[in-house]
Amino acid sequence: MPVTDITSRQNPRLKQTMRLHERKGRAATGQFIVEGRLELARALEAGLACDECWQCPEYAGYDAALSGQLAGAATETFRVPRAVFEKLSGREGSDGLAAVFHAPAANLESLTLGPTPLIVVLEGVEKPGNLGAIIRSAEIAGAGAVIVSGGADLYNPHVIRNSRGLVFTFPVLAMEPADALAWLRGHDIQLYATTPAATLPHWSADLAAPCALLMGSEADGLSEFWLKQADACIQIPLQGHGDSLNVSVSAAVVLFEAVRQRQAGRSPAP
DSSP: OOEEEOOOTTOHHHHHHHGGGSHHHHHHHSEEEEESHHHHHHHHHTTOOEEEEEEOTTSTTOOHHHHHHHHHHOSEEEEOOHHHHHHHOOSSSOOSEEEEEEOOOOOGGGOOOOSSOEEEEEESOOOHHHHHHHHHHHHHTTOSEEEEESSOOTTOHHHHHHTTTHHHHSOEEEOOHHHHHHHHHHTTOEEEEEOTTOOEEGGGSOTTSSEEEEEEBTTTBSOHHHHHHOSEEEEOOOOSSOOOOOHHHHHHHHHHHHHHHHHHTSOOOO
16 A cells, blocks of 8 residues: 655645544544554454554654554555654654544444343443543453443543553443443343442442443433432442542442452352
8 A cells, every 4th residue: 555645734634634633523524543552453453444544653662563554454544754743643652653443333232241241331421531441440350341321432532542442342332321221121231320329338239240330420420310220229438538439440449349249259248
């Protein structure tokens, strides 16, 4: 595939690609931009369609082998000087590689579940860094999927970076609450809503059974829709003067209590 050299910071194609740093640009095209060696490698591992590869060999951390893989997968490849790449790049400490991928179609029907599924359902988690961190924790904890609702922007650069690219290789699905509920009920998955109003400590819930952890935003919590549908409400008991945990921290705490219970092979603590 031939390489096109772009030397101007005012190049129209560069400006077009830069629009993918904004949510409306991603929504309009169905594309998103990825930087970082690990994130790029995981996008390739996931088999995502690569539309553009942007190369700048002037960077000290430039990975020629990865650059070749991206160029081989991309429909178009552009080589630019550092001054141009700095305008394109959305992160500090860049290594001179970026690529544009097409957002994959995802659906619950293609999801393969084990005998005791562990699912995370997120509602209204607006901060992309939190969403990325939760995806990372869910994958490491052995969960089956993360389902998001409330207008989540799955391919925001902060989601990609904070998930360490796992948003590409781990099942993450955006869908309406009613559709998610129907699917969860159809698979006999118990619903545990996390809320400060609950009296049941999270360690007393049976998280070794097939279950979904329902988590809302720090500002608003879960909506009445999920609170009414939950089989039980749980809370993380807090000490000290803080009145809440970051939602990504809360998700990790409950996820790894589920891991503990499943590895111990015994009933939850009283």
